[in-house]
Structures are given as C-alpha cells and as structure tokens.
Amino acid sequence: EVQLVESGGGLVKPGGSPRLSCAASGFTFSDAWMSWVRQAPGKGLEWVGRIKSKTDGGTTDYAAPVKGRFTISRDDSKNTLYLQMNSLKTEDTAVYYCTTHLIMQDHFDCWGQGTLVTVSS
Amino acid sequence: EIVLTQSPGTLSLSPGERATLSCRASQIVSSSFLAWYQQRPGQAPRLLIDGASSRATGIPDRFSGSGSGTDFTLTITRLEPEDFAVYYCQQYGSSPPYTFGQGTKLEIK
Numbered sequence: 217e218v219q220l221v222e223s224g225g226g227l228v229k230p231g232g233s234p235r236l237s238c239a240a241s242g243f244t245f246s247d248a249w250m251s252w253v254r255q256a257p258g259k260g261l262e263w264v265g266r267i268k269s270k271t272d273g274g275t276t277d278y279a280a281p282v283k284g285r286f287t288i289s290r291d292d293s294k295n296t297l298y299l300q301m302n303s304l305k306t307e308d309t310a311v312y313y314c315t316t317h318l319i320m321q322d323h324f325d326c327w328g329q330g331t332l333v334t335v336s337s
Numbered sequence: 338e339i340v341l342t343q344s345p346g347t348l349s350l351s352p353g354e355r356a357t358l359s360c361r362a363s364q365i366v367s368s369s370f371l372a373w374y375q376q377r378p379g380q381a382p383r384l385l386i387d388g389a390s391s392r393a394t395g396i397p398d399r400f401s402g403s404g405s406g407t408d409f410t411l412t413i414t415r416l417e418p419e420d421f422a423v424y425y426c427q428q429y430g431s432s433p434p435y436t437f438g439q440g441t442k443l444e445i446k
Contacts, residue, residue: 251435260425260440261382263434263435263436277434279433299372313382319387320387321428323372323384323387324372324374324382325393
C-alpha cells in the first residue's frame with residue numbers, strides 16, 4: 217500500500233525558511249516522479265512543483281508563484297521528498313500535499329494527508 | 338495557461354439522485370490528460386478518474402467521466418451519502434504543466 221507522510225509544517229514568520237519532508241513507502245520511490253500540491257484554507261488546489269526520477273533526469277519544475285523561492289529535492293536512499301521553502305509570504309499559508317505520479321505523469325495518483333504551513337507574524 | 342472552469346459551484350441533491358458536474362477548459366485539452374478528484378471534508382483529495390474516462394483503482398462504477406476538447410463531465414449515478422464532497426478537475430499541459438478547476442461542492446439537499 218502506498219503511504220505518503222508529510223511533516224515539517226507549523227507556524228512560520230514571514231520571510232522564514234521551513235523545510236517540509238514526505239516519507240514514502242509502498243512503491244519504488246526512486247522510479248517515481250513526485251509533486252507538491254497546496255491548498256490555502258477554504259480554497260482550491262494549486263500545483264507547487266514537480267521532480268522527475270533521477271532516471272528521467274531528476275529535473276524540477278515550479279509554479280510561477282513559488283519559482284525562485286521554493287526548491288524540491290529527493291533522497292532516494294531514504295525514500296524521502298523535500299520542499300525547501302524560502303522567503304515565505306502570508307499567501308503561502310496552506311496545507312501542502314505530497315503526491316505521486318506513479319502510472320503517468322499527467323495526474324496525481326496518491327496523496328499524503330498534508331501538512332499545514334501558516335505564515336504569520 | 339489553460340484555465341479550467343467548473344460548474345455549478347455548488348450542487349444540492351439528495352441521496353439516490355444523479356449528479357452531473359461540468360469542467361470547461363479555456364483551450365483544447367487532450368482527453369488523455371484530464372483527471373477528476375474527490376475531496377471529502379478534512380481529507381486529502383483522491384483520484385477518481387484519469388484519461389477523462391478511466392476510473393482509478395477501487396473507484397465504484399457509479400462514477401463515470403466523459404468529454405473531449407474543452408468540455409468534460411463527471412457523472413455520479415445513484416448518489417451515496419459518502420459522495421457528498423468537493424470535486425476538482427485537473428489538466429496536464431505546458432507552462433504550468435498542471436492546473437485545477439476551482440471545484441464543485443456537492444451537498445446534501
């Protein structure tokens with residue numbers, strides 16, 4: 217069974233730099249493309265960024281609102297995905313979900329339970 | 338950027354009724370790249386449909402997807418109590434690769 221467990225959320229001041237983690241199990245993590253998707257309180261879903269498998273180049277792509285501030289990385293030896301968030305703004309307040317692209321790259325197969333990041337002074 | 342517009346914003350129906358949810362794209366979307374998700378209150382989203390019409394593993398056959406081009410539909414026949422939730426469509430394209438609709442809330446009448 218696929219499991220994705222996010223951690224690292226909490227209350228952060230504007231300008232802060234938390235790092236979120238996503239521990240993955242139940243599938244071959246090193247083969248998987250992974251994405252982060254976020255959801256502001258009471259709002260819809262917004263894709264944040266994606267990292268390809270190292271076999272496919274390990275490259276990353278980001279949504280415009282976070283490009284240059286957020287960095288996605290992976291440690292295949294630990295089956296863990298990361299989201300380094302820098303220069304946080306109040307509008308980054310959201311639940312951050314770790315998601316997989318196991319079968320095809322075009323949709324999100326599995327989701328973690330999410331971790332809430334609140335940016336406030 | 339392809340914008341997805343879902344309608345209606347809120348749909349009020351009774352258990353046992355049929356629900357029809359719409360997702361309209363601002364540009365043509367490949368049918369292979371249109372997905373639907375269900376999000377129950379307090380839970381993470383889960384994949385229902387990919388490729389516009391293929392049910393994900395474990396999804397009951399009362400859920401079906403259809404459509405092509407710019408107009409896509411999620412149909413739920415014989416609504417069960419657990420089906421009352423928010424539904425999102427999502428497309429895969431380029432720059433940015435993934436966009437979501439704003440969601441349709443399916444509520445009990």
